[in-house]
Amino acid sequence: MIKNFISFLLFVLPALAFSQQLNQKSTDPKKNNEMLVGYCNRDGFVDVKCNFDSAFQAEYAIYHADKASMEHLAKKMKGIKVTLVMATWCGDSKEWVPRFYKIMDQLDFNYKKMTVISVDRSKKAPGTKVETLNIEKVPTFIFYRKNTEIGRIIEVPVDLLEKDILRILSE
Secondary structure (H helix, E strand, O other): OHHHHHHHHHHHHHHHHHHHOOOOEEEOOOOOOEEEOEEEOHHHHHHOOOOHHHHHHHHHHHOOOOHHHHHHHHHHOOOEEEEEEEOOOOHHHHHHHHHHHHHHHHOOOOHHHEEEEEOOOOOOOOOOOHHHHOOOOOOEEEEEEOOEEEEEEEOOOOOOHHHHHHHHHHO
C-alpha cells in the first residue's frame, strides 16, 4: 500500500500539475476575445473562443499532402522532436498549424515528442521556454534531432509544408 502511495506521489501528481498548466486562456487586447497562451495541445483549440477550432477543422479537411514527399518523410521521422510556436489569434497559424497536424497524423507522429507553445501578440508566453527560442513570427516549426535544432519553418513554408520538412530532415 505504501508503494502504491509513493508511486502516486511520484508519477500521478506531477502529471496532474502539468496538465493543469496546458491550454491556459487569456484575453486578446486587440480583438477582445480569448486566446491560448502558454503550453497547449490540440484539445485546447476547441475550447478557445476565437474561431481557431473552426479554422483548424476547415484547413485540416481540405489539405492533401504530397504523397511522394510523405513517403520519403516517413523514413526520416525517427528520433525527431518538434517545437511549434503558434498563436490562436494569427491568420498564418490558422492556416498552417492544421496542415502540420494533418501531416503529422498521417505520419503517425508521437505527439509526446512535440511541444506546442501559444504566444500572445508580443510573442510571449509566461511560464514557457519561448524567450529562449528567438521567435519573430508565428507559426514557427522547430525540428530537433538528438536535442539539437536542425532547422525551422518560419511563418509560411517556402514550398509545400511537407517538402520543407523533408528538406530540413534530409540535411
